[in-house]
Amino acid sequence: MSVKRKPTPATAEHAPLQLEHFLPYRLSILSNTISQAIADDYQQRYDLSVTEWRVMAVLARFEGLSAREVAERTAMDKVAVSRALARLAEAGRVSRGMHDNDKRRSVLDLTEAGWAIHDEVAPMARAREREVLARLDAEERAWLTRILDKLLS
Amino acid sequence: MSVKRKPTPATAEHAPLQLEHFLPYRLSILSNTISQAIADDYQQRYDLSVTEWRVMAVLARFEGLSAREVAERTAMDKVAVSRALARLAEAGRVSRGMHDNDKRRSVLDLTEAGWAIHDEVAPMARAREREVLARLDAEERAWLTRILDKLLS
DNA sequence: TGCAAATGGTTTCATATGAAACTATAAAGG
DNA sequence: CCTTTATAGTTTCATATGAAACCATTTGCA
Numbered sequence: 199m200s201v202k203r204k205p206t207p208a209t210a211e212h213a214p215l216q217l218e219h220f221l222p223y224r225l226s227i228l229s230n231t232i233s234q235a236i237a238d239d240y241q242q243r244y245d246l247s248v249t250e251w252r253v254m255a256v257l258a259r260f261e262g263l264s265a266r267e268v269a270e271r272t273a274m275d276k277v278a279v280s281r282a283l284a285r286l287a288e289a290g291r292v293s294r295g296m297h298d299n300d301k302r303r304s305v306l307d308l309t310e311a312g313w314a315i316h317d318e319v320a321p322m323a324r325a326r327e328r329e330v331l332a333r334l335d336a337e338e339r340a341w342l343t344r345i346l347d348k349l350l351s
Numbered sequence: 352m353s354v355k356r357k358p359t360p361a362t363a364e365h366a367p368l369q370l371e372h373f374l375p376y377r378l379s380i381l382s383n384t385i386s387q388a389i390a391d392d393y394q395q396r397y398d399l400s401v402t403e404w405r406v407m408a409v410l411a412r413f414e415g416l417s418a419r420e421v422a423e424r425t426a427m428d429k430v431a432v433s434r435a436l437a438r439l440a441e442a443g444r445v446s447r448g449m450h451d452n453d454k455r456r457s458v459l460d461l462t463e464a465g466w467a468i469h470d471e472v473a474p475m476a477r478a479r480e481r482e483v484l485a486r487l488d489a490e491e492r493a494w495l496t497r498i499l500d501k502l503l504s
Numbered sequence: 505t506g507c508a509a510a511t512g513g514t515t516t517c518a519t520a521t522g523a524a525a526c527t528a529t530a531a532a533g534g
Numbered sequence: 535c536c537t538t539t540a541t542a543g544t545t546t547c548a549t550a551t552g553a554a555a556c557c558a559t560t561t562g563c564a
Contacts, residue, residue, distance in 0.1 A: 214411035215473050221480050222385045224499050227426055229382040232375045258367035273380050302512040302559050320368050327374050341494040346377050455529050455542040
């Protein structure tokens with residue numbers, strides 16, 4: 199049994215944060231919990247990291263992106279994208295063409311194998327999202343969307 | 352100027368995720384953006400990592416915790432806590448006593464120096480939180496609290 | 505043109521991280 | 535008791551990560 203710990207006395211001149219009511223902390227816990235649950239679904243099964251999956255998801259949505267564009271769309275570091283692409287190309291999940299008018303740029307696409315994995319993972323990810331949203335009622339879901347739109351804009 | 356990329360045609364048999372509307376992804380972006388903004392405030396200035404700050408925040412709130420209890424309260428890995436504590440103790444920001452009845456357990460507290468840092472960082476963290484919340488109106492803030500309570504419970 | 509600055513992408517290096525093994529102590533059961 | 539099992543915490547090892555340096559190419563402009 200865990201002993202109840204006494205909080206710092208109210209007489210203290212310090213004003214400690216209450217992490218459990220602190221927005222950034224709560225968002226961090228929630229985000230990590232959800233992302234981890236999804237990752238657990240595919241990570242070992244497909245030998246696919248979270249960054250790799252995000253790259254694949256973007257390439258499923260937009261064909262022929264460059265690495266830089268992928269980084270933009272995923273909000274990931276360009277180094278992370280470069281490494282994810284190296285692994286994905288190595289595994290034959292992504293093809294890297296060369297841009298016609300700019301030899302620096304790559305032209306990225308999912309391969310057949312990439313699409314096959316995408317088509318299995320995407321529904322799992324969506325299912326997890328639904329599980330989370332199912333804990334809210336319709337009104338709460340609408341507010342959540344609106345609030346996230348505002349904070350992310 | 353960035354070229355508009357064509358999404359995968361609607362005729363495609365695949366159903367790509369739209370990351371920009373995908374809850375886990377949006378939460379992750381929001382959480383990272385906010386946490387990073389706060390970390391930028393203290394990281395270099397106090398040579399303090401995010402994990403170290405979280406440990407300090409918990410010790411400010413609850414005195415005499417053990418390392419395990421800190422890990423529980425921060426939702427951090429025990430290895431991460433162990434390392435954060437090593438650095439904090441080394442820097443004289445946290446004291447590690449030994450538990451009377453259990454020589455395995457440590458008894459952790461902020462030192463004077465630790466409190467001094469806490470008392471500077473905590474207000475900065477709170478200010479950042481206020482900045483974020485200020486982008487919402489009162490009704491939205493209330494819903495956000497309610498939604499997070501529900502999803503985190 | 506031709507050269508400086510910018511851009512796409514990769515590599516290097518130093519640091520961060522987590523799982524598993526490990527040490528020390530405590531609790532539980534025969 | 536004394537042996538097994540559990541717990542607190544640290545260390546090790548292998549991997550992940552990001553900043554900065556780097557290479558190649560392209561762009562801007564004198």
